[in-house]
Amino acid sequence: MLSKKRSLDGLPSHERLLSFTYGGRSFSQDIPRFEIPDHGIPPESAYRLIADELNLDGNPSLNLATFVTTWMEPEAERLIALTLNKNLVDQEEYPQTGVIQERVVNILARLFNAPSGEGGTGTSTVGSSEAIMLALLAHKTRWKRERKARGLPSDRPNIVASSGVHVVWEKFARYFEVDLKLLPMEGDRYTLSPQAVAEAVDERTICVGAILGSTYTGHLDPVEEIDLVLREIREKKGWDIPIHVDGASGGFVLPFLEPDLRWDFRLSQVRSINVSGHKYGLVYPGIGWLLFRDQEDLPEELVFKVNYLGGEESTYTLNFSRGSSMMLAQYYMLLRLGFEGYRRVHATSLSNARWLAKKISENGKFDLIGGADHLPIVSFGVWRDAGFSAVDFSEKLRERGWIVPAYTLPADLSDRTILRVVVKENFSRDMGNLLMSDIDRAISALVGKTPGRKRAHRAPRVC
Numbered sequence: 001m002l003s004k005k006r007s008l009d010g011l012p013s014h015e016r017l018l019s020f021t022y023g024g025r026s027f028s029q030d031i032p033r034f035e036i037p038d039h040g041i042p043p044e045s046a047y048r049l050i051a052d053e054l055n056l057d058g059n060p061s062l063n064l065a066t067f068v069t070t071w072m073e074p075e076a077e078r079l080i081a082l083t084l085n086k087n088l089v090d091q092e093e094y095p096q097t098g099v100i101q102e103r104v105v106n107i108l109a110r111l112f113n114a115p116s117g118e119g120g121t122g123t124s125t126v127g128s129s130e131a132i133m134l135a136l137l138a139h140k141t142r143w144k145r146e147r148k149a150r151g152l153p154s155d156r157p158n159i160v161a162s163s164g165v166h167v168v169w170e171k172f173a174r175y176f177e178v179d180l181k182l183l184p185m186e187g188d189r190y191t192l193s194p195q196a197v198a199e200a201v202d203e204r205t206i207c208v209g210a211i212l213g214s215t216y217t218g219h220l221d222p223v224e225e226i227d228l229v230l231r232e233i234r235e236k237k238g239w240d241i242p243i244h245v246d247g248a249s250g251g252f253v254l255p256f257l258e259p260d261l262r263w264d265f266r267l268s269q270v271r272s273i274n275v276s277g278h279k280y281g282l283v284y285p286g287i288g289w290l291l292f293r294d295q296e297d298l299p300e301e302l303v304f305k306v307n308y309l310g311g312e313e314s315t316y317t318l319n320f321s322r323g324s325s326m327m328l329a330q331y332y333m334l335l336r337l338g339f340e341g342y343r344r345v346h347a348t349s350l351s352n353a354r355w356l357a358k359k360i361s362e363n364g365k366f367d368l369i370g371g372a373d374h375l376p377i378v379s380f381g382v383w384r385d386a387g388f389s390a391v392d393f394s395e396k397l398r399e400r401g402w403i404v405p406a407y408t409l410p411a412d413l414s415d416r417t418i419l420r421v422v423v424k425e426n427f428s429r430d431m432g433n434l435l436m437s438d439i440d441r442a443i444s445a446l447v448g449k450t451p452g453r454k455r456a457h458r459a460p461r462v463c
């Protein structure tokens, strides 16, 4: 017989045994928000409390703002769960995880046409931000070493890039004391001008940054033309200025969709490339990759050797410990899809993005800025006489769950506010149609007309 005595949480113990999680004490009392509680709660209660609170977040599938993967197949998720307890840095203990990381570095080095056929030089990182910091640090160190060797001053190094760089470039400049010369966008040009690069570089330029594609609009910097300009400068002035390609999104798209486009290690000044595995590499956050053209592009003094995990290990990362799941999930994706699989997935996204760009430009309220020419990214502004602002429009769409960010462009176009849709694998044509009808509805609501859906759902009048 079940006892009728009351237990500590105030419930009779027979009820406690039978009660569902939602009948427990944790659900009828405040939970501590800023202090560790004195006592714990059952695992299912802790799980439900947090999972339910997170329902207030946006729906990742409708998050068209993020470049980051929001869907992976169940087998990938199983592999991720299987490897959550492995620290990637413990390569002595988990040697096979280390072997797999090397394999992916090699696969990417080949994908980016690195010249040394034998093995790529690179590492996995938390994302493109860490990869960019490590690449720029390598270029700074190398430049300093060469200047010192030639008896030249090695202070005031600089980087030349477009004002459309991601914030991590500015972080690097501030954290690592490098001047950042940002060349402005102007008119309808949202990318770096090779002529402006030629005028901006000098003997203190440690590298030129080229973005594939821009976080703001999705456009590609003209890497091949920049490479040509820098080769001419090398011949005329003797300055060997490397290019770092920020391929955060494009690095995992262009090799599959436009293999003949020359932006990678086929160009001699391209010495390092970053790519986010968690963007079009189709893996959940956080995984990024950094590749060097050659071993000599990574100065030896930056690679640390440690033996406190057992054997001797080399590390070139900003953080030491890190999960291995996403790195392993990257290998899963490469095996699972192969070249043809990546090509088909990205070709579908590109075709859906171009369809969306066409619909948006035909709508009459928007000014198309980036129409998914190379990457599945659509950016657009709102016409001045549209009767609503980009910010109002973004907020209106949010009411239906769609997350389409409105933001200002960088210098010299910072008076323009635009919107962007990043089309990802799980954005089908059907989703596109749903988005377009919600766009029409949002416009109707904003310009004060009765939204079409309400009319359609009105009950028939009985005469």
Ligand SMILES: Cc1ncc(COP(=O)(O)O)c(C=O)c1O
Pocket (backbone or CB within 6 Å): 067, 126, 127, 128, 129, 130, 166, 168, 211, 212, 213, 214, 215, 246, 248, 249, 276, 288
């Ligand atoms: C061009 C570019 N560079 C760098 C980054 C930073 O990448 P991560 O989020 O992988 O650190 C982004 C992110 O959107 C980006 O678009």
